[in-house]
Amino acid sequence: MAAPFDLTNDGVVVMIGSGAGGGTLGNELAQKGIDVVILEAGARHEYEDFINDEWDSFAQLAWTDKRTTSGDWRVAKDFPNLPAWIVKAVGGSTTHWAGASLRFQEHEFRTLSTYGKLEGANLLDWPITLAELEPYYAKAEDKLGVTLTNNIPGLPGNNNFKVMKAGADKLGYKECHTGRMAINSEPRDDRNACQQTGFCFQGCKWGAKWSTLYSEIPKGEATGHLEVRPNAMAIKINHDASGKVTGVVYADKDGRLQEQKARIVAVAGNSIESPRLLLxxxxxxxxxxxAxxxxxxxxxxMRHTTGSVYGIFDKPVHMYRGTTMAGIIRDEARNDPSRGFVGGYELETLSLGLPFMAAFLNPGAWGRSFTTALDHYDHMAGMWIVGEDMPREENRITLHADLKDEHGMAVADVHFDDHANDTAMRDHAYKQGSALYAAVGATRxxxxxxxxxxxxxxxxxxSEKAADGVVNKHGQAHDIKNLFVSDGSQFTTGGAENPTLTIVSLAIRQADYIAEQMSAKSI
Amino acid sequence: MATLIQMARDIYPHDQVPDKYYAIAVKAHDEQAGKDPAHKDLIENGIAELDSKSGKGGYTSLGWEEQRVAVLREIEDTPFFQAVRGGLVVGLYNQKEVWPIFGYEGESYSKGGYMARGFDDIEWL
Structure with a gap:
């Protein structure tokens, strides 16, 4: 039974955000008998309500509150008010994610030690190691039902994957498979098996993909210790004279300001909103x-060094049929500076429907060079590049000096400039992706x-030291012991892997720590 | 309207897509112009400029696409051009009736996804 908690209840742990971090932490704590209120800025849509239509789904799920951008990244020019494609809804971006669930590599927790000091990069080793996180990765893989772990079969490869695999073989890549995906290849944990519907980014209408919306949150609610409060936009975290946080001011569904008292606050609003709230x-x-x-x-x-490569073939592919992220090549994920950059990248299949392909293939482009690409939409295959980008102090979220949102809260500005390492990596990946498709006969x-x-x-x-970062190895603020960060904003560096599995692993680990600290009465 | 439709086709030329879909895509500007005088000015002045840059017969009298595209290149940074181009990205490509022309099948959940409908039917590899 979902437990509604009183605003004045100062014994609850309040999470801000219900995605991979907040939703997981909330359920983990509720399972331990700890009372939890999750404040979620967005509405609650159950998975039956998701829409197999790119723009309609975007209107339903995407975080479209105004943001501004600056820096040399192309997004700032093409989508100046949409720096990020993330979700404002219960479940957060776990409604929208593609499901790739990869562990970080050992060296990715020690980037400063491994890569050395890089001009213009603020590299730092994580205060935890892969070995410390491994038991939690194992728990997370079991929780998410990751394929090719826990004796779960892999997903069958769709057309887009088959093109990738054929090209990978031609290029001599050794590690190409249908991925480690939090998408059921067979029914598991009350979730259906994938029906190869496509539209993974639009929310899985079968509930086959793991999402906190229908996995963690209902389980937490069933304990009677968890309440998720939708349409509750956090504005400010209050504290007392001793410097401990005491509650969260939020705008409710009618825009009225409320304050939920709290014993502990965990911020998990994704890497733009979380610092915005702290600032x-x-x-x-x-x-x-x-903090x-x-x-x-x-x-x-950081936003990962990304990009896509699409190829056109003389025969049909129908890449949009089936799982959006249907396969992966891991050979380039290693750290091998002989390629001209540190860190590595993954290549993962990706497809967009025609409406989004028109918007994102080459934003702003027009004329026949552009339209002849779309003319062969059903002959296209696609892949996404996801690689480690360099942390830079200059790449940052700030509060806009003038612009305010409907609640009077300063909007976030997102500044990003590529590091030379990012550009070198992306260019390498473009070359490899193009060569891969050319090897299977791509004409363009x-x-x-x-x-x-x-x-x-x-x-x-x-960070290990308070001077170098915001939180310690448990995601606990260096400055305020009852304030935690539970989302990807706590990552010291980004790794080459899709971040969700690591966010979930850290949240499971953080729940253990919070429970210990609470029973020891230290927070 | 004829000029706007021709312009739309020259921006996003798809020879297999009939005029009516371009007409539907630019119709939103007519509707917005009816409600918003500033938008009306933007469109009307934009078309007038396009015509004047195209010589005495106006934009639609230019016989070759490349002649018209050369005129469009001159104005591609103007708010008028960007309003028309930007509107087309959704206005043209988000018409469900257009999708089959490109081989895009759209919604698939109600048909049970592609599990039994060719998600892995590629044969030429």
Missing amino acids: NSASSQFPDGL NSSGQVGKNY TFPTPPYPSTHNLGTNRM
């Missing part, structure tokens, strides 16, 4: 924002620029 919570005691004695809140914004290929960011990371990073 907006500045007070006379914390004039630069909460910001290091000055690192909002900095080191397209190095497609990055979309608005789906992987937003690093803006409240973990």
